[in-house]
Structures are given as C-alpha cells and as structure tokens.
Amino acid sequence: MKKQLLLGDEAIALGALHAGLSGVYAYPGTPSTEITEFIQAHPLAKERGVHSRWCTNEKTAMEAALGMSYAGKRALVCMKHVGMNVCADAFVNSAITGVNGGLVVLAADDPSMHSSQNEQDSRFYGKFAMIPILEPSSQQEAYDMMAEAYDLSERLRLPVLMRVVTRMAHSRASVLVAEEPRNENAFSPAQEKNWVLLPAIARRQYASLIEKQKDIAEAAETSQFNQLAGEGRLGVIACGIGYNYVMEAAPANVQILKVSHYPLPEKQVKAMSKQCAEILVVEDGLPVVEQDVRGMLGADYKVTGRLTGRLPRAGELTPDNVAAAFGKAVEPTFAQAKNLAPRPPQLCPGCGHRDVYTALNKVAAGYPGARIFGDIGCYTLGALPPFQAIASCVDMGASITMAKGAADAGLRPAIAVIGDSTFTHSGMTGLLDAVNDHSPITVIISDNLTTAMTGGQDSAGTNKFEAICLGLGVEPEHVRVVVPLPKNMDEITRILREEIEYDGVSVIIPRRECIQTFKRHAKKTSDEKK
C-alpha cells in the first residue's frame, strides 16, 4: 500500500480504476466533475484505454454505462444530484434489467446548495429503484468502497448507487491505495432475454428485484461499512460524513451506529433501540433515515433529527450544528465582523457573456414586455448586478421551453439565453418543439466553446451548432452568428432587434472562447514555445 493525498472525488476515481473499471460516463457537474477528470488524466486509464470522454448529458451517460455493463465490463456513471433527475428513466429501469458487468452510479449531492438549484437527496433514488446504496464517511472508505461496490453489483446483478456530498467530494485526505490494480473484466455480452423490458419480461424482472431485497438487506446488515459501537442511553445513527461530525462532537456516553451501506440495517437499529432510550439521526441532506427509523420503531419511540428541529431542516451538517444537537453551546471568541460585505461570484472580466447581456439589456429596454429566460451555467450570473437581465433559471434547457410556453400565453418578446453545452445537454428537443409550433421566440446560444462553469470541459456541440439548428428546422436566414465584443455592439443589437421582430423561431449564436480557457490555451502555447 502507498499513501496519496486525494480529494474524495479522486479517491472514488482511483478506487474505480483499481477495481478494474473499463469506462466512466459523465456530464460535468459540481461537485462530481473531478472524478471523470482524474480518470481522464490517469496513466493507468490511458494504458488500458478506459473510456472517459464526456457525455452529452446524464441520461446518455447512464445508458452508455448500462451498455458497457451489458457487454460484461465494469462501468461508472458520475453526476451531480440533479443529474439523477435527467437520467432517472434509465437509472430506475437498470434495476429492472439488472446488470452483467458491475455498474456503479455515483451521485454527488450538494446540501446547502453551494453550486446548485436544490438540495435533493439521491438516497431517495436508490430507495425508489430498490438497489443498494453506499455512502462513504471518509476518503479512505470512498476508495475502499469502489471495489466492494463492483463486487456487490456483480454478486446481486444490480446497479449500486454511491452517494457523496460536497464536503466528501471536495475534501482532501491521505488515502492508502493498492499497489496493483485488478484486471478488467473479460468481454462477455449478456445472453439472457431479461434486457428486453416488454411487459411480460419486465413483470418477471420486477418480481426478481423484489426477491433480491432479502439479499440486499442482508448485505447491509453484515456490511463492514456499518458499525455499532459505544454504550449509553442516547443512540446516534450517524450516516455518511455525519459520522465525522458525531465523532468530533459526541459526548463519551452515547451508542453510535455508523451507517455507510443502505438499506438501513434494521436488525442493528432495533437492537440499538432496546439498549437506548432515544435515537438521534445525524444525516446530511433530507431526513431519509429519520423517516425510516420512525417507521421501524413506531410512534412511541423517541426519534430526533432534522424533522424534530434538533438539527436544522435545511442546509448541510457542520461540526457546530451537530455539537448543538448534543447540547453543546458553541460560543465563538470573536463575533461576526461588522465591516463585511457579501462577495457573490460574477462573470469574469473579458467574458463574452458580458457583451451578450449588455446587448440584450440595450435591446430589451425598447420592449417593455420583454422577458429573458435564463439557463444553467456561468451566464446564470446575468441575474445579478450589474446586468439583472434574466427572469428565470430552473433546470438544464428550461430557457427555450419556458420562453416557448410564455410565448404561447402571449408574452412578447420571449427571449431565451442558453449556453452551448446546456443547449446540447437538454435544449435541442425544446428547440424542435418551438420550430414545430412556429413559436415567436428568440434563442441566444451563447457559445464559449466549452463547459465553462465546471472548469472548462469539452462541449459536445462545438462546431456543430448552426448545423444542429438548421437540422431541427430553424429557417437558415434566422440562424445568425455574431462575435460578442464591445466593438461589435451596434451589429449585435441590430441583429437582436431584427430577430425579435421576426414572428417565428430565430437563433442567434454569439461565439467567442471562454476567457478562462483562452488564457489557459495561450499559456500552454507560450510554454510550448519555450
């Protein structure tokens, strides 16, 4: 074994590679992005030819990984929590088809919404699909779990969901890693007919999934990742990284059930309930386990946690709110400073999105009824001063379809702003709806040639946008390309006005490379010249 300082995300990536991974499929999303990036850069992945190219969205990623599993190989799908919504169709049905090669789905949740639109808890998806869920409490466990996850997946012939949160994904610790990686699986495509989910087969497969629930529960009861320790009147169920905060803050006289492998081990919870007078549930995210425990122990048994207000209902766990749950008063020496102002993120100086919003605000000022529907990416920052340009930001692709719906209701002019990567992720189908309805909307595909907000990953549609829009049926004279620079402002505003006046679908593509990737490329070129 050798020691390496690794981010949680990197420990997961290395764990998967060392477990004989043949392909990772992912769309970038904070806090999951670094898993795929680590595999892309790793020499072992290069040597073995492990697939690691970015996918167009989480659904294509999930399906491709299922295809690799079908062929007998071990595959990994990575996404941020809201990506689970995008791939849910394929994800839930993968539990019905079952797997051939091991399949691990990694969802990185973001309690406190550091970089997200909600704090949904992916463990619900695991329960929904009725498959095992793993949730590491440390970077070491994250590494060790990957091999276990693949073994479990192949033993049960089911996908395994691994759930992490931001503080696990983006925290570094030293990790002991294996010297020798395991071999990849042999190529051996599935032979059974259970992959054809016609109703008759799906019913049989669903019955088989229900049958497997005993084994799934037993695996969690005997899992090395679930441990009961200590003695006391207070029992604590500490899930995932909640365990760390409990270890930081708990008094000596408590019994602690560490849970990192679900479903919740019912026998251990019941045993604990007999020895303790009450149970406190410490879990990051939503009160998933707290509700389960209430169901297991009945209304008379005292269970506390996020639902009872012993821990905050929203936001991530911290050592401080967990200490407070144990009744410890946290009194800082120094009060909050007085001379302090919030410093929200903002679009970089020199960013092309800035010129797009400057132009849009100029033009929209001439149309009192104008609304600009935004989308997910750096350009969401157009909501903040100085631009305050957008009226909405909901989910990937919603700018185009919301503009369409608003236009259907009579809103004029309805304008959508979407980034290049978000457009190929989930905007193309909405644009087709608009074309088929001949909707009076103006779509701005602000193309900076990269997936910028997550750090500059390749964007699936680069060099293809005009062709995509024409292919979807946008009239050629209403597909316009501009270069978003202050010197072109007159031309950009003129084109915007022309297309807003057009009573149908038009697409304007302001195209200029992201200033961050531009600087990186320039530096690389100058380094190479040296």
Place this chain on the structure above:
Amino acid sequence: MKVDIILCGVGGQGILSIATIIGEAAMNENLYIKQAEVHGMSQRGGDVQSNLRISSEPIASDLIPLGSADVIISMEPMEALRYLPYLSKEGWIITSSVPFVNIPNYPDMEAVKAELKQVPHVVAIDIEQLAKDNGVPRSANVILLGAAQHALGIDYEKLEAAIRRVFGRKGDAVVEANIKALALGKEAHNF
C-alpha cells in the same frame, strides 16, 4: 500536534497553492490531513475559503468548528474578517493588507483595518508590492505562507522542502522564486 487553518480570499487569488504546500509538508511528516475546498461557481470572483486541518492524531471532521481555528491566512483583508467567528482566542490572522475591490459596497478600508487591529495577533503585509519589489511577482501568496510559518508551527525548512517538491516540475526558476518569497514572508513577519 494539531493545527486548524482557514485559507481565504477571492476566487483566483491562489489560496489552493498555499494549501498544497502546507499539505505536502504535513504528508511528508506523516501527519493526518483534511482539507475541504470550494470548487465551482464561487470561484468566479466570489469569496472562497478552504479548511485545512493537520494533526498527529486522526481527524474526524473535514470542517473546522467555530472558535477553534489557529490561523486564518487571507489573501484579502475583508475576507480575513469574514471568518472571525472561527478564530480561536489565541489565534493568528495573517493577511494581505491590500483590498481587492470587485463589489460596489466594499466597506470603508480604515474601518476594516481598525477591526482587524482589535484581534490580538494580526500580521498584515502588502504582499503584492513586496513580491514586485523583489522580482517574484507571481509568488505573493507564498510570501503570505512565509509570514504564517511561525503561527503554523511547521519548521521553515520543511516548508522549503515542500516548495521544492510541489514546484519541482515547473523548473528551477519557479522553485527559487517561491523559496525567495517564503523567506520574504518570514522576514516581513519578523518586523
């Protein structure tokens, strides 16, 4: 041995390279480390921080509890103030003295300075100027690390060795610039 460090600043100021050097030095000493970072949207010109914990004993939480940070290392004076409730009674603030103003409502700088001075252990240095004057313009953050060395309780030589390992593949010139910056920071603190 146990040190809890908050590194902070504005996205893009290079707090993570300071963390990398401290982490490398600690790893080499076989100490336990946990370092929670901020990635994603806030890196675009917003406030950023990293919690770095080093200990000879295993570390439970990735985050530092309120009132228990031994050192706040900040690339920006108002950002140092943001984490004041995390500072322990005898804790140190090592900060750049020059404000980074990218918001319209940045507070009065004299008031920021006055509030910083109320903390018993504060070192404020114009690291950018010092870096320029000494021909190491890209190593201002390492000057700050040099100034924090005493408060961190990590041997100077060990930080130096860590710099050699971290920057080694970028060539001798980069290594020497950072070694020089570390020394500048240590001297600045001695003033």
